Amino acid sequence: xxxxxxxxxxxxxxxxxxxxxxxxxxxxxxxxxxxxxxxxxxxxxxxxxxxxxxxxxxxxxxxxxxxxxxxxxxxxxxxxxxxxxxxxxxxxxxxxxxxxxxxxxxxxxxxxxxxxxxxxxxxxxxxxxxxxxxxxxxxxxxxxxxxxxxxxxxxxxxxxxxxxxxxxxxxxxxxxxxxxxxxxxxxxxxxxxxxxxxxxxxxxxxxxxxxxxxxxxxxxxxxxxxxxxxxxxxxxxxxxxxxxxxxxxxxxxxxxxxxxxxxxxxxxxxxxxxxxxxxxxxxxxxxxxxxxxxxxxxxxxxxxxxxxxxxxxxxxxxxxxxxxxxxxxxxxxxxxxxxxxxxxxxxxxxxxxxxxxxx
Amino acid sequence: xxxxxxxxxxxxxxxxxxxxxxxxxxxxxxxxxxxxxxxxxxxxxxxxxxxxxxxxxxxxxxxxxxxxxxxxxxxxxxxxxxxxxxxxxxxxxxxxxxxxxxxxxxxxxxxxxxxxxxxxxxxxxxxxxxxxxxxxxxxxxxxxxxxxxxxxxxxxxxxxxxxxxxxxxxxxxxxxxxxxxxxxxxxxxxxxxxxxxxxxxxxxxxxxxxxxxxxxxxxxxxxxxxxxxxxxxxxxxxxxxxxxxxxxxxxxxxxxxxxxxxxxxxxxxxxxxxxxxxxxxxxxxxxxxxxxxxxxxxxxxxxxxxxxxxxxxxxxxxxxxxxxxxxxxxxxxxxxxxxxxxxxxxxxxxxxxxxxxxxxxxxxxxx
Numbered sequence: 001x002x003x004x005x006x007x008x009x010x011x012x013x014x015x016x017x018x019x020x021x022x023x024x025x026x027x028x029x030x031x032x033x034x035x036x037x038x039x040x041x042x043x044x045x046x047x048x049x050x051x052x053x054x055x056x057x058x059x060x061x062x063x064x065x066x067x068x069x070x071x072x073x074x075x076x077x078x079x080x081x082x083x084x085x086x087x088x089x090x091x092x093x094x095x096x097x098x099x100x101x102x103x104x105x106x107x108x109x110x111x112x113x114x115x116x117x118x119x120x121x122x123x124x125x126x127x128x129x130x131x132x133x134x135x136x137x138x139x140x141x142x143x144x145x146x147x148x149x150x151x152x153x154x155x156x157x158x159x160x161x162x163x164x165x166x167x168x169x170x171x172x173x174x175x176x177x178x179x180x181x182x183x184x185x186x187x188x189x190x191x192x193x194x195x196x197x198x199x200x201x202x203x204x205x206x207x208x209x210x211x212x213x214x215x216x217x218x219x220x221x222x223x224x225x226x227x228x229x230x231x232x233x234x235x236x237x238x239x240x241x242x243x244x245x246x247x248x249x250x251x252x253x254x255x256x257x258x259x260x261x262x263x264x265x266x267x268x269x270x271x272x273x274x275x276x277x278x279x280x281x282x283x284x285x286x287x288x289x290x291x292x293x294x295x296x297x298x299x300x301x302x303x304x305x306x307x308x309x310x311x312x313x314x315x316x317x318x319x320x321x322x323x324x325x326x327x328x329x330x331x332x333x334x335x336x337x338x339x340x341x342x343x344x345x346x347x348x349x350x351x352x353x354x355x356x357x358x359x
Numbered sequence: 360x361x362x363x364x365x366x367x368x369x370x371x372x373x374x375x376x377x378x379x380x381x382x383x384x385x386x387x388x389x390x391x392x393x394x395x396x397x398x399x400x401x402x403x404x405x406x407x408x409x410x411x412x413x414x415x416x417x418x419x420x421x422x423x424x425x426x427x428x429x430x431x432x433x434x435x436x437x438x439x440x441x442x443x444x445x446x447x448x449x450x451x452x453x454x455x456x457x458x459x460x461x462x463x464x465x466x467x468x469x470x471x472x473x474x475x476x477x478x479x480x481x482x483x484x485x486x487x488x489x490x491x492x493x494x495x496x497x498x499x500x501x502x503x504x505x506x507x508x509x510x511x512x513x514x515x516x517x518x519x520x521x522x523x524x525x526x527x528x529x530x531x532x533x534x535x536x537x538x539x540x541x542x543x544x545x546x547x548x549x550x551x552x553x554x555x556x557x558x559x560x561x562x563x564x565x566x567x568x569x570x571x572x573x574x575x576x577x578x579x580x581x582x583x584x585x586x587x588x589x590x591x592x593x594x595x596x597x598x599x600x601x602x603x604x605x606x607x608x609x610x611x612x613x614x615x616x617x618x619x620x621x622x623x624x625x626x627x628x629x630x631x632x633x634x635x636x637x638x639x640x641x642x643x644x645x646x647x648x649x650x651x652x653x654x655x656x657x658x659x660x661x662x663x664x665x666x667x668x669x670x671x672x673x674x675x676x677x678x679x680x681x682x683x684x685x686x687x688x689x690x691x692x693x694x695x696x697x698x699x700x701x702x703x704x705x706x707x708x709x710x711x712x713x714x715x716x717x718x719x720x721x722x723x724x725x726x
Contacts, residue, residue: 253698259418273567286451289444
């Protein structure tokens with residue numbers, strides 16, 4: 001009963017806020033200095049639950065909005081990718097709502113099924129108002145609901161993990177907003193060091209001797225073009241993307257299987273979106289004359305449990321993994337096993353073997 | 360009261376007109392097929408030529424003459440001296456795609472012509488009894504369950520046929536044999552399937568399953584292989600043969616329920632068989648290609664313009680025209696740009712203005 005009254009009250013509040021929103025919306029704030037990934041107060045991160053003065057930080061998010069965020073005790077998300085950012089930042093216990101999630105995320109934070117939801121991808125305004133979190137982490141892809149969320153007075157940062165630098169910057173934004181800059185620095189360092197494992201081993205191999213690859217998407221005729229993070233991930237692992245020059249507006253442009261045949265790459269990678277398997281391609285007599293098929297170099301990206309190709313920390317594992325597949329003599333499966341265990345322990349505080357990820 | 364009388368008058372007038380039509384039907388002039396045969400022969404030649412041409416174009420660099428040689432050598436069973444990769448592109452990638460486009464275009468068109476005849480409504484397209492919507496739901500469920508291509512195909516086929524079964528069940532529950540109730544029932548089932556589709560998309564994983572469902576809904580023959588085509592070829596062939604055989608009876612049905620009954624047709628049975636065949640055709644097509652719009656609606660009209668309303672000539676002509684149209688649309692879609700254009704966009708861009716033109720043309724003829 002009490003909850004209903006509270007809910008009702010917050011709905012009324014939301015409506016009245018929305019009604020007078022146009023008059024209260026603040027004049028454009030003075031441009032803040034761009035968020036720099038360099039730490040300004042590393043000391044703040046090392047003092048965990050120390051009673052702090054409620055002080056607001058001003059942040060410029062990846063949509064270019066300037067946001068003032070106060071003390072953050074509750075974080076709300078309604079977007080699959082945002083879950084991962086919060087969990088990697090070690091802020092799971094502050095989550096007040098969760099977006100669409102998968103088994104891996106539940107493994108990291110067993111309490112997820114009990115969390116509220118405030119929408120799937122796009123926020124449900126009334127629920128969000130009722131929850132009234134200290135911070136709402138959202139995507140830049142949502143353009144329709146931004147005014148309404150701002151009118152609710154809920155501090156929101158929009159992130160845009162379209163490439164690796166932007167992904168790492170997103171961690172810094174979340175870190176800055178929650179007083180966890182130290183964690184973001186650690187994550188960025190971990191990421192760059194992991195990628196460095198790959199670049200160190202292949203650094204002296206000239207461009208023209210690197211193997212070519214194509215990353216196939218949901219259908220066999222769809223590929224990752226040069227603008228996609230998945231492509232960047234494998235290029236960092238030492239591959240040359242045959243589809244790099246296809247500059248398409250949409251993700252996974254469909255170039256057709258014939259174009260893939262024409263490219264005839266050394267290695268074929270298959271996205272986790274695929275409805276077909278590597279085995280299927282390897283067995284198909286029509287594909288038999290492709291270099292990658294002849295040499296048995298058709299691989300599905302890992303892993304069933306946790307996707308290494310989605311924007312987030314795991315793409316650094318994806319880079320090392322693709323380096324291992326592109327240059328099998330440079331990196332062993334055992335090294336990969338070790339790296340994966342270390343990654344999950346460091347980033348998600350999870351004890352898991354790599355072999356368990358594909359069950 | 361007055362209204363009722365005038366209604367009666369109208370009905371009796373219509374009856375008189377229909378009786379004339381029946382007489383016309385029986386008159387030898389209507390059944391004359393002397394003109395239709397060469398026309399169909401021309402169409403068959405055009406389809407064959409279209410298939411050859413389509414086999415010779417694509418993104419993999421094979422010269423026109425080399426492709427032609429590969430095709431002829433394969434037909435004659437000879438061995439050529441080209442590398443197997445080139446042959447695989449022409450015979451393994453292009454051929455199943457080209458044949459699928461022809462078969463699906465033909466199926467959708469013949470099914471559309473049948474529906475339009477049976478329901479005496481030129482606005483009817485193959486999916487108005489809910490077959491496409493049902494197939495979409497079936498495919499989406501299979502994608503959500505994580506199944507692979509063949510299972511998705513089977514689910515789509517089952518979904519499409521199940522939806523039409525539901526549609527035809529509703530009038531039976533209402534003990535109505537009116538075609539309008541059936542059409543309304545189709546609207547109901549189609550609408551419900553649309554909502555279920557929305558729900559399935561809502562619960563789908565936004566990064567993996569949702570793009571797969573959306574892609575499926577867009578319709579494409581890009582990834583059809585011989586195996587998936589082979590599974591639907593038999594039901595398609597049977598349905599097509601039955602419909603072509605029943606073409607004269609579809610003429611009778613198109614006179615209207617009462618007149619058809621008067622002429623000794625078992626309307627319910629006849630309608631049931633033709634709807635079943637047309638549904639199997641559409642559901643089989645949709646199950647391997649996803650939904651492709653406009654073909655089943657527009658092509659029968661084109662056929663009617665070219666060979667007239669007699670279904671004995673219209674059905675084969677529609678099939679051939681539909682095959683040719685979809686082959687043209689798909690070949691255009693896969694060669695025109697760096698990335699492929701979705702089939703439904705092309706069929707819509709060609710089909711919609713064409714439909715408008717047909718309306719204009721018929722209007723001027725009528726007035």
